[in-house]
Amino acid sequence: MKKVLFTASEAVPFIKTGGLADVVGSLPKYFSKKNYDIRVMIPKYSDIGEEFTKQMHYMDHFYMDLNWRQQYVGIFELEYGGIKFYFIDNEEHFAGPRPYMGIPEDLEKFAFFSKASLSALPTIGFRPDIIHCHDWQTGLIPVFLKDGFQQREFYRGIKAVITIHNLKFQGVWDISTIKNITGLADYYFTPDKLEYRKNASYLKGGLVYADAITTVSKTYAQEIQMPFYGEGFDGLMRARSENLRGIPNGIDYEEYNPLTDKNIARKYSAKNFRKEKVKNKTALQRELGLTVDPKVMMIGIVSRLTDQKGFDLIAYMMDEICQDNIQLVVLGTGEARYENMFRHFAWKYGDKVSANIYYSEEMSHKIYASADAFLMPSLFEPCGLSQLMSLRYGTLPIVRETGGLADTVEPYNEYEGTGTGFSFKNYNAHEMLGIIRYAERTYYDKKRAWNKIVDRAMAVDYSWNHSALEYQELYDWLSE
The missing domain is CATH 3.40.50.2000 (Glycogen Phosphorylase B;)
Structure with a gap:
C-alpha cells in the first residue's frame, strides 16, 4: 500500500480561503482505499470552528529548532470523511484572526509549518512514500527534506511532489531574512536554487527540489513555460518540463448536485x-x-x-x-x-x-x-x-x-x-x-x-x- 501525506495551508471543511482548500479536503477521498493510504496535515488555526476542535484528539508535542530558537510543536488528529487529518499546533504562529496575514509575517509561520510537518512524522508513526505539497506555503518541505532530514534513516527515500495552484503567489522576500528564518546554509541561495531576482522564493525551492511538479490543468502546464504566464519562472518550468504534469482539478459531486442541493429552491436533474x-x-x-x-x-x-x-x-x-x-x-x-x-x-x-x-x-x-x-x-x-x-x-x-x-x-x-x-x-x-x-x-x-x-x-x-x-x-x- 502506498502512503501519501498531503501538506497544505488550508483544507475544507476546517479552513477555506479559496480553491486550494477544496482540492486538499476533497481529493483524498477519491483514492482507492485498498491501494493508497492518503492523510492530510494542515496548521491548527484558531479560526477553525469549535465543532471540529472539540473532536480533535491530542497526540503529542515536542520542541524543534527553527530561527535560532526552540519552538513548541503540538500534534492533534481527527478522522473526517474516512480521511485522517493531522493539525500542527503553535499559538504564536496560528492564533491570528485569519490564516494569512501577508508577507513577511507569513514567512516564519510557513517555514515553521514545513519543518514541523517533517519533524512530526516519527511522532505520529506515519512514514509516507510521498509528501504531496501544495503552493508556496509548503515549498520549503522538499528543501528541508533534502537538506537535513534525508540523512536520517526514517526519511531516506521519501519523495516530494509539489502542486502549483497559482504561480503568481511565490513566497518571496530578501535572502538574509529567509536565511535567518529557515537556518538554511548559503549553498541554497544561488540562482539555480532559492535565489529569485536577488531575493529568495519558497515556491522556487519547492520547484527545484521536488521530485515531480504538477499544476491544475494541462493547458496551464504549457502556459507557465512561456514568459507571459510564467511569472519569472518560465525558464525553470521549461528546464523541469519532463517532471511537470497538468492534472485538472475536479469538484465534489456530492456537494455540488442539483438533485440533492439543500441550498436551492427547486431540486432538478438532467432529466427534468x-x-x-x-x-x-x-x-x-x-x-x-x-x-x-x-x-x-x-x-x-x-x-x-x-x-x-x-x-x-x-x-x-x-x-x-x-x-x-x-x-x-x-x-x-x-x-x-x-x-x-x-x-x-x-x-x-x-x-x-x-x-x-x-x-x-x-x-x-x-x-x-x-x-x-x-x-x-x-x-x-x-x-x-x-x-x-x-x-x-x-x-x-x-x-x-x-x-x-x-x-x-x-x-x-x-x-x-x-x-x-x-x-x-x-x-x-x-x-x-x-x-x-x-x-x-x-x-x-x-x-x-x-x-x-x-x-x-x-x-x-x-x-x-x-x-x-x-x-x-x-x-x-x-x-x-
Missing part, C-alpha cells in the same frame, strides 16, 4: 431541468428584487473581483451589456473599483443587475442553479472551479480560452451540434461582448439547441475520480 431549473431563477429574482420573468436570460458571476478574473473587460463593456435583454447577478468581493462599479450598475439598473458584494456558499449555489449562463473571462486561470460547478448545474459557461477554462469548456459549434459552453480567444472586451451576444441569440432564438448544450454540459464528468486516477499514476511512477 427543462421544467424545474427555471423555478430557481424566479425564486432568486424575487429574493434579489429583480424583475420576475422566467423567460429573461440570467447571467451569473461568482468570483473574486480582481483583474486576473477579467473584470477590466466587464467594466469596459458593462453599459453595453446592460442594454441587452438580460439580468446579471454578481457575488463576490475584491478590488474596490470593481465592487463599486457593480454597486453603481445595480443602482442604475435595479431591476436587472444585482450586486452582492460579500461571499456566501449558500448564495453561490443559488446562482449556479438559477442562472442560464455563467461569465468567466479570466486573463489567466490555472484551473478554475466555478465553470465546473456551473456545468454541473446546467448553467452554460461563457469563458476565455486560457488554462483550465480551455481544457474544461468545449465551445459550442452550431454546425456540428457539439459543445458545452461558449468561449472567446483574445483578451479583448469587444470579443467578449461578441460571444455573450452569440450566447444570448442562441438562448432566445434557438431554444432547442440551447437545451441540447445543457444536456451535454450536465453529462460531462468533472468529479475528482478522473484526477485521482492521474495522481495515482504519478505516485506509481515516482515509486518505481
Whole structure:
C-alpha cells in the first residue's frame, strides 16, 4: 500500500480561503482505499470552528529548532470523511484572526509549518512514500527534506511532489531574512536554487527540489513555460518540463448536485431541468428584487473581483451589456473599483443587475442553479472551479480560452451540434461582448439547441475520480 501525506495551508471543511482548500479536503477521498493510504496535515488555526476542535484528539508535542530558537510543536488528529487529518499546533504562529496575514509575517509561520510537518512524522508513526505539497506555503518541505532530514534513516527515500495552484503567489522576500528564518546554509541561495531576482522564493525551492511538479490543468502546464504566464519562472518550468504534469482539478459531486442541493429552491436533474431549473431563477429574482420573468436570460458571476478574473473587460463593456435583454447577478468581493462599479450598475439598473458584494456558499449555489449562463473571462486561470460547478448545474459557461477554462469548456459549434459552453480567444472586451451576444441569440432564438448544450454540459464528468486516477499514476511512477 502506498502512503501519501498531503501538506497544505488550508483544507475544507476546517479552513477555506479559496480553491486550494477544496482540492486538499476533497481529493483524498477519491483514492482507492485498498491501494493508497492518503492523510492530510494542515496548521491548527484558531479560526477553525469549535465543532471540529472539540473532536480533535491530542497526540503529542515536542520542541524543534527553527530561527535560532526552540519552538513548541503540538500534534492533534481527527478522522473526517474516512480521511485522517493531522493539525500542527503553535499559538504564536496560528492564533491570528485569519490564516494569512501577508508577507513577511507569513514567512516564519510557513517555514515553521514545513519543518514541523517533517519533524512530526516519527511522532505520529506515519512514514509516507510521498509528501504531496501544495503552493508556496509548503515549498520549503522538499528543501528541508533534502537538506537535513534525508540523512536520517526514517526519511531516506521519501519523495516530494509539489502542486502549483497559482504561480503568481511565490513566497518571496530578501535572502538574509529567509536565511535567518529557515537556518538554511548559503549553498541554497544561488540562482539555480532559492535565489529569485536577488531575493529568495519558497515556491522556487519547492520547484527545484521536488521530485515531480504538477499544476491544475494541462493547458496551464504549457502556459507557465512561456514568459507571459510564467511569472519569472518560465525558464525553470521549461528546464523541469519532463517532471511537470497538468492534472485538472475536479469538484465534489456530492456537494455540488442539483438533485440533492439543500441550498436551492427547486431540486432538478438532467432529466427534468427543462421544467424545474427555471423555478430557481424566479425564486432568486424575487429574493434579489429583480424583475420576475422566467423567460429573461440570467447571467451569473461568482468570483473574486480582481483583474486576473477579467473584470477590466466587464467594466469596459458593462453599459453595453446592460442594454441587452438580460439580468446579471454578481457575488463576490475584491478590488474596490470593481465592487463599486457593480454597486453603481445595480443602482442604475435595479431591476436587472444585482450586486452582492460579500461571499456566501449558500448564495453561490443559488446562482449556479438559477442562472442560464455563467461569465468567466479570466486573463489567466490555472484551473478554475466555478465553470465546473456551473456545468454541473446546467448553467452554460461563457469563458476565455486560457488554462483550465480551455481544457474544461468545449465551445459550442452550431454546425456540428457539439459543445458545452461558449468561449472567446483574445483578451479583448469587444470579443467578449461578441460571444455573450452569440450566447444570448442562441438562448432566445434557438431554444432547442440551447437545451441540447445543457444536456451535454450536465453529462460531462468533472468529479475528482478522473484526477485521482492521474495522481495515482504519478505516485506509481515516482515509486518505481
